[in-house]
Amino acid sequence: MRAEIIAVGTELLLGQVVNTNATFLSEKLADMGVEVYFHTVVGDNPTRLEELLQLADTRSELILLCGGLGPTDDDLTKNVLADHVGVPLVQNQAGLDALNAFFAQRQGTMTPNNLRQIETLQDGIPLPNRTGLAIGCLYKGEKNNYILLPGPPSELKPMFLEQARPLLEKEFPTTEKLTSRVLRFFGIGESKLVTELAEMIEHQSNPTIAPYAKPNEVTLRITAKTEDERSANALLDQAEAEVMAKVGAFFYGYGEENSLVEVVVDLLKAQQLSITAAESLTAGEFQATLGTIPGVSEVFPGGFVTYSEKTKASFLGIDPALLERVGVVSEACAREMAEAARRLADTDFALSFTGVAGPDELEGQPKGTVYIALAQRNGDTLVSENHFARDRDYVRHSSVMKGLDMLRRAILNKN
Amino acid sequence: MRAEIIAVGTELLLGQVVNTNATFLSEKLADMGVEVYFHTVVGDNPTRLEELLQLADTRSELILLCGGLGPTDDDLTKNVLADHVGVPLVQNQAGLDALNAFFAQRQGTMTPNNLRQIETLQDGIPLPNRTGLAIGCLYKGEKNNYILLPGPPSELKPMFLEQARPLLEKEFPTTEKLTSRVLRFFGIGESKLVTELAEMIEHQSNPTIAPYAKPNEVTLRITAKTEDERSANALLDQAEAEVMAKVGAFFYGYGEENSLVEVVVDLLKAQQLSITAAESLTAGEFQATLGTIPGVSEVFPGGFVTYSEKTKASFLGIDPALLERVGVVSEACAREMAEAARRLADTDFALSFTGVAGPDELEGQPKGTVYIALAQRNGDTLVSENHFARDRDYVRHSSVMKGLDMLRRAILNKN
Numbered sequence A, B: 001m002r003a004e005i006i007a008v009g010t011e012l013l014l015g016q017v018v019n020t021n022a023t024f025l026s027e028k029l030a031d032m033g034v035e036v037y038f039h040t041v042v043g044d045n046p047t048r049l050e051e052l053l054q055l056a057d058t059r060s061e062l063i064l065l066c067g068g069l070g071p072t073d074d075d076l077t078k079n080v081l082a083d084h085v086g087v088p089l090v091q092n093q094a095g096l097d098a099l100n101a102f103f104a105q106r107q108g109t110m111t112p113n114n115l116r117q118i119e120t121l122q123d124g125i126p127l128p129n130r131t132g133l134a135i136g137c138l139y140k141g142e143k144n145n146y147i148l149l150p151g152p153p154s155e156l157k158p159m160f161l162e163q164a165r166p167l168l169e170k171e172f173p174t175t176e177k178l179t180s181r182v183l184r185f186f187g188i189g190e191s192k193l194v195t196e197l198a199e200m201i202e203h204q205s206n207p208t209i210a211p212y213a214k215p216n217e218v219t220l221r222i223t224a225k226t227e228d229e230r231s232a233n234a235l236l237d238q239a240e241a242e243v244m245a246k247v248g249a250f251f252y253g254y255g256e257e258n259s260l261v262e263v264v265v266d267l268l269k270a271q272q273l274s275i276t277a278a279e280s281l282t283a284g285e286f287q288a289t290l291g292t293i294p295g296v297s298e299v300f301p302g303g304f305v306t307y308s309e310k311t312k313a314s315f316l317g318i319d320p321a322l323l324e325r326v327g328v329v330s331e332a333c334a335r336e337m338a339e340a341a342r343r344l345a346d347t348d349f350a351l352s353f354t355g356v357a358g359p360d361e362l363e364g365q366p367k368g369t370v371y372i373a374l375a376q377r378n379g380d381t382l383v384s385e386n387h388f389a390r391d392r393d394y395v396r397h398s399s400v401m402k403g404l405d406m407l408r409r410a411i412l413n414k415n
Helices: A020-031 A046-059 A079-083 A093-106 A110-119 A152-170 A192-194 A198-202 A229-250 A260-270 A286-290 A309-316 A321-327 A331-345 A392-414 B020-031 B047-060 B076-084 B093-106 B110-120 B153-171 B188-197 B198-202 B229-251 B258-271 B285-291 B309-316 B320-326 B330-346 B392-413
Strands: A002-008 A035-042 A062-066 A089-091 A119-121 A125-127 A136-140 A145-149 A178-186 A208-214 A216-228 A249-253 A275-279 A303-305 A351-353 A370-376 A381-387 B002-008 B035-041 B062-064 B087-092 B117-123 B126-129 B138-141 B145-149 B178-185 B209-212 B217-226 B251-254 B275-279 B304-307 B351-355 B370-376 B383-386
Touching: A002 A020, A002 A046, A002 B047, A002 B285, A020 A035, A020 A152, A020 B285, A035 A046, A046 A062, A046 A079, A079 A089, A079 A119, A079 A136, A079 A145, A089 A093, A093 A110, A110 A119, A110 B188, A110 B320, A119 A136, A119 B093, A125 A145, A125 A152, A136 A152, A145 A152, A178 A229, A192 A198, A192 A208, A192 A216, A192 A229, A192 B285, A198 A208, A198 A229, A216 A229, A216 B145, A229 A249, A249 A260, A260 A286, A260 A392, A275 A331, A275 B087, A286 A303, A286 B285, A303 A309, A303 A331, A303 B209, A303 B309, A309 A321, A309 A331, A309 B330, A331 A351, A331 A370, A331 A381, A351 A392, A370 A392, A381 A392, A381 B351, B002 B020, B002 B047, B020 B035, B020 B087, B020 B153, B020 B178, B035 B047, B047 B062, B076 B087, B076 B117, B076 B138, B076 B145, B087 B093, B093 B110, B110 B117, B117 B138, B126 B153, B138 B153, B145 B153, B178 B229, B188 B198, B188 B209, B188 B217, B188 B229, B198 B209, B198 B229, B217 B229, B229 B251, B251 B258, B258 B285, B275 B285, B275 B309, B275 B330, B285 B392, B304 B309, B304 B330, B309 B320, B309 B330, B320 B330, B330 B351, B330 B370, B330 B383, B351 B392, B370 B392, B383 B392
Parallel strands: A002 A035, A002 A062, A062 A145, A275 A303, A275 A351, B002 B035, B002 B062, B062 B145, B275 B304, B275 B351
Antiparallel strands: A035 B035, A089 A119, A125 A136, A136 A145, A178 A216, A178 A249, A208 A216, A303 B304, A351 A370, A370 A381, B087 B117, B126 B138, B138 B145, B178 B217, B178 B251, B209 B217, B351 B370, B370 B383
16 A cells, blocks of 8 residues: 655744654554655645645555644644545544543633544544544545544654554555564664674565664564464564574563563562662663553652762761762762662662763763662672763663663573 | 755655754755745655656745765666756766765775766756765756755755855845744643734734644744844844733743753752752652753752652651551642651752552542642742643653742742
8 A cells, every 4th residue: 555644734844843753654654564655744734735635645545644633723634634535524522522521630721722623524533542632533535545643743653553553454454464573672782783683684585674773772673474473473483583593682572662661660570579779860760760660669669869979978878988989980889879779768679870971071980981780689789880972861861771671680680 | 935845765754764854954944034835755766756846846946855865776866856957967076086085095995886976967056065975966947946965964964054055045145034032831731822822823924923832831933034133033022022911921931942941950050049859650750850951960969759658758757647647649748748858858949749640540539630849948838739631651741840830930939
């Protein structure tokens, strides 16, 4: 199936917002075997959008429109599409209920404009919005099919993955199906991984192997094209075994939507182990990352942010004379922080983070120098010295990821 | 002048690369008063690119093409454009000299393909590439003008800023320039803001007013089109005054790159005031947000994450009997947390966050219920009860933003 993506919004044409929605949708559509031939961005202008829809009808069977579903007068996408296909807009009852519930809870006042957000094309299939108010739509025309999605990525992504993608797969089944498996790696860069797997990648045809780098991790998507699931799994199993023989030491989990923190929290829960932290340069980011996982309270009672020397002493009882002697950016400080936090929170593990986030150096140490300690109930404390590159946010994020991986390895070695 | 941007590259359509070039060019062109009406991405396919150029000729005076100037066989942009306007490609001598120098220095071997990179349209104005090998081009046709730029942003940006922009300003002088001012708001939704400013927005022409919503904030960009800066500022001042008369209570700062946390940290630094926190449902996210700002250690010594009842007692000394009686999701718990944290960290302010992040309810309270307390050195503690909608991440982010705004208002009332 041929597709194209139309993003609507003057803010995109003014360079205020990057069109990451087109990139996200293209990647997911490619995985489904849908060929995307064009991306277009057009402003909040009904005439130009209508002209574009006429053109798109001549060249694409599936037309995805993002943006312009909001409450304001310049949110016109739905109205233009309704006129284009010749059906009226109707209110969606489930959307209206959600809207009423939203305003009841917030004690705010609904304005008439808000009702625009829950209108949808008559005869279209409404797409509920789990993370916002504007509902989407799949409209099947005689020759062309249209999907309306909201502009904010935080709404578009879940709506596409949870609503639009399953519908597309049901409405437009293909005989040859793509089956993917995603392997996730931490501690190896993309170019190193590609070098290790060079021979496989060069000779790939079915399954295909696509590496994808995110900050501090690499995922590898193995995709098989087959008519049934069993032969797909056989192909994927074989490719996975070859990959693992080369780079299995860095593998931490499966799945597109997985993450290192989810894997670690699952391990802690499964083994009924608990974690606390004492954070200096990360300033709470490790604990906030744990907090993203529902039910983490089972394994995480809380912890400390000790940004200054004073709180390292007053919260954790670290001897100021020690910090005076060895500095806060030191193995000894990391060790003391982790051990004190573990004792105070009475947990199985404690991680500590101390170092130089930048932009300036600290105690004569260059930015990116980070000590991470993992204290354990058995008394053994592991400390790693790290030198992370790039900017402040990257140094802090790298620290959190490295701490999670130290914890994951420690839990697994316990068995 | 009307313009459009065409990015050429199959990798963009596969979702492997984000089209940041279109964003960069749009922003710069908007500043020059050039109106960008379309962005299009097309693959490395000569037929589809030629069709797109025919369409672009009908609607834009200036057509910017990015990507496909490289040495490989699928780099076709230059050839397609040369055929389209009916001129041959010729070697550019300066480009050839640079290419020879490059290979002499690297002791590599030039392949015939490399010569493709230094070809340019006959009668075009070549654009040297300071950070790469492929040269660009400005070609002035009878009705339409074309600019060829390389795909890698590290080459495109300097080539546009140093070569293409000055040429455009010389070849197509404009008398009118766009000047923008961005106002930032917290505590008012986009639809409410738009309703308040409905009359202004309806009658806008110069300056124009464009609202844009991000999670938990709204920005308003006011843009004036004038011949000189003084009249621009006069128009912007007047529009700003009208906006502030309506929704000034929610205004917190200026600028595209600004944020609520930056404004708050600047206020704390300016008045030499300090902040700590005790976080339950936010699990460190407030403190991690402070930690994104370089130099925040001046005003933030550290704080607590008290996720469980046990750490609320052991870290902060809150009486378990009180929590038993009123629950952790309560005004009293928030108040105790903030006051204890402020005492322990010896700061001017302390914020506490306790509530239900979800997905499940807690103590019979629905998800989204959050108490935020602000303890102050003078002994007065403010507590707000909140009911945030949507998912776990949104509830936590809303809590952090509300806490920052309570702190901002408290600091400003001090004066």
